[in-house]
Amino acid sequence: MLANRREVADPGIDNALKKLTPEKIEAVVRKVFNPKVSARLKVYLDTCVHCGLCSNACHTYNSRDKDPRYSPVGKVKQTIWEIIKKDYKVDAGFIKLAARIAFVECNACRRCSMYCPFGIDIAFFMMTIRRICHLLGVVPQYLQDTVNSHSTTMNQMWVQQDDWIDALQWQEDDANMEVAGARIPLEVEGADFMYSVIAPEPKILAQLLANMSIIATKAGLNWTMPATDGWDNSNMAMYSGDFETMARVEKLHWETALRLKVKKVVMGECGHAFRGAVYDGPKWLSWRKTPIPMVHAIEFYYDLLKSGKIKVAKKFAEPVTVQDPCNVVRGRGLGKKLRYIMNALCADFRDVEPRMEHNYCCAAGGGVINCGAPWKRDRVEGNKVKAEQIKQTGADVIVTPCHNCHSGIEDIIGFYKLKVHVKFISEIMVEVMEK
């Protein structure tokens, strides 16, 4: 007998459930989950042979004593198969459980698709459930607040335009203390690249902006940042199932880059923002690819180190390990470049096992950390394997080139009492580079 899941009160889910009627639920579920119009839904449903081989791919399953409810196919059973079994006549109790499974117990990291012999996209099933929940108005409150921020301010943390410009100027000043003449150039038309960040940078991690200024100044780069909305391409709407808002955010971001006539966009150290801008956004907008190329920070730093534009004065001495962010390693194949950077910057780099595309998710991505405080305990308990993996390396520092990974792993370190610090690449780079 499996123990019940811990009760969690989330007004975004609980209050919304009260407003649902069976008819409304059925209408929405029928509209979204329709294998008659989706080849993927239909073929995946017909193909899955219930073999359970996807189970060991999932960090939540592995972290929760192999409880079958947390395996990828177990999650599909409790959600998608249940809809079919009940012929779409599911109740509010079902929606409550389905929301928990899809929003909190799955990071849409897609590791399971690499373990399924058929390559079934189980994350796609979970995103379908999220879409249903969104259309029913059942979304974890914190996550929905982030989406509301996107919808209103076009960034995820309610940053106003004057705050944005102010944060950039403040960080330009800070960068100047390190490197004379450091700048954060705003609105430079025709620059070589536009630098995109996500709202936590101006809001809570502003020093990362100064880091970029220092690096770009030393490397002699011709770059710019927008002074208008459209600077943030992070996208929690992509994960809440609100694809209309997701598309608005990505569209404005690309229009801003086009307005500035830049040759490419460099994305800061964030994984899901990269995914939104390069994959999910364009797909929803019916663009086959992005209007101008985007590179992630890993590729950008790799090029700077490889070309010698940034030189290392003295390598970082402490033992360091790394987290492979799903959306740019499994999602972009940047694992090798990330390791090149690690070895270039650090004297004692200790790789993780499993690594690269096979590394475990941080359990914060896929919008899960944005489900906020009520779900924090579930999230960190669901990633015991990550704590063990980090511990095994014996490293004192873990580098996470992604904001979600960064915050998620910080929480894991706190919960499992690991003596490890979390850093972005830029923090180590600024520390060790020739200035």
Add this chain to the structure above:
Amino acid sequence: MYALLTGPLLWLSLLVFFIGSLFRIIQMFRLAKKEKVIYPYMTVRHSLRSIIHWIVPFAGRNMRLRPFMTIATFAFHLSLFAAPLFLVAHNVILDARWGVSLWVLPETVADVLTLIVIAVCVFFFVRRMFAPEVLYVTSWGDVILLVLIALPFVTGFIAHHQFFASRAVLIAHIILGEIMLMLVPFTRLSHMLYFFFTRAYMGCEFGNVRNSRDW
């Protein structure tokens, strides 16, 4: 009875199998076209890359993590096709009816392959019942499907070795074999058809779109 089963009904089962399969695949292609986000991302290279990595034993990490399962499942699927296709008795029928026949396996080899299919069916059943992650997602349909696969092989083996009431068992064998064939397009046995397409799509999603790999 025998003539009917190996004549018109064999025809019928083959027709249902091939036309049904073709129908399912065409239906999938049409749906995929409607979905719009499938074909633009697909390439032959990335499709083949993924398929090859998943039809070669131990080429993927999950296969290496589960060596026993990998050996069992590869032995099972190979035997499942090789035993009936290259069996002397089946080819004799083909030759008698339509004057065509395939290359045939020595009888002992065919026997071993048949026993492998039966043994792995038993293993799959035991795994379904005792591995919690598999039991959790097991329905009656999964067990029935497994039995439906095993029965033609069990009856075929008995009929061939003429252990008992061989005529009746032979008739049962033919009926069960034909039922199995006809079920392929309409049950989860269709994973046989879809495997190449789901793999190809995920291979392209990982390879062509995301510059990564899916094994």
